[in-house]
Amino acid sequence: MSRPHFADIAQELTDAIAAGKYPVGTVLPTELELRDHYKTSRHTVRAALQSLQERGLVSRKKNAGTRVESAVPKSAFRPSLASVDDVVQFGEEHLRLVQSVTEVVAEGALSAILQCSDGTPWLRISSLRVAGDASKPPIGWTDVYIDASYSEVADAARTQPDRLISALIEERYGRAIAEIQQDVHALNVTGEMTERLQVDAGAAALEIVRRYFDASGEVFEISVSVHPATRFSVSMRLTR
Numbered sequence: 001m002s003r004p005h006f007a008d009i010a011q012e013l014t015d016a017i018a019a020g021k022y023p024v025g026t027v028l029p030t031e032l033e034l035r036d037h038y039k040t041s042r043h044t045v046r047a048a049l050q051s052l053q054e055r056g057l058v059s060r061k062k063n064a065g066t067r068v069e070s071a072v073p074k075s076a077f078r079p080s081l082a083s084v085d086d087v088v089q090f091g092e093e094h095l096r097l098v099q100s101v102t103e104v105v106a107e108g109a110l111s112a113i114l115q116c117s118d119g120t121p122w123l124r125i126s127s128l129r130v131a132g133d134a135s136k137p138p139i140g141w142t143d144v145y146i147d148a149s150y151s152e153v154a155d156a157a158r159t160q161p162d163r164l165i166s167a168l169i170e171e172r173y174g175r176a177i178a179e180i181q182q183d184v185h186a187l188n189v190t191g192e193m194t195e196r197l198q199v200d201a202g203a204a205a206l207e208i209v210r211r212y213f214d215a216s217g218e219v220f221e222i223s224v225s226v227h228p229a230t231r232f233s234v235s236m237r238l239t240r
Helices: 006-018 031-038 042-054 084-093 108-114 151-159 165-173 192-197
Strands: 058-061 065-068 095-106 120-130 140-146 179-188 204-213 219-228
Touching (some): 031 042, 095 108, 095 140, 108 120, 108 219, 120 151, 140 192, 151 165, 165 219, 192 219
Antiparallel strands (some): 058 065, 095 120, 120 140, 140 219, 204 219
């Protein structure tokens, strides 16, 4: 029988906390007790507890154990992205608030980001991403670039904020996602983005560029998202 992955242990403990097995203010079993219970290594247990701590569920102090601080995660969003379906699910769980729709021509730095030739026309849909409650700071800002002729998609993006733009393209033009290429970069928020994301100038953020390919290997959508570091992280699980 294979040993459990730390993410599986973290999820089981998260479920137990949410169910009230470990109420707020109580202490979780020790690392050694969890090691024996899950028949795994102490290193794996520590990684699971660290995951809970990063999400605000527990606090950890030397000689004081692991104390439950909250029954629900307090950290922002840590999607586990291992497949196209994972990316699609994440996009469907968070509302899109369209801020503008603009026809643009890629030049210079934008061409480099989109990996297209200078002079390529695009329709850009700029949106805030929120977790269902628009009164809270947004998860991030996303510029989605699609074929300049897809104006119907831009209209639908406003009226159907819970649907992915890629799904709207598939519905109207029959181009479905076959592959997504994702690049993640660190940056500091400057200019208009500070106001959009409600952060201080120079705040740390992640820029995520996703290129959506159809079955023929052609790009039909590119998204450029900026997420404040305190509200978003990316978790990936690699297996052999």
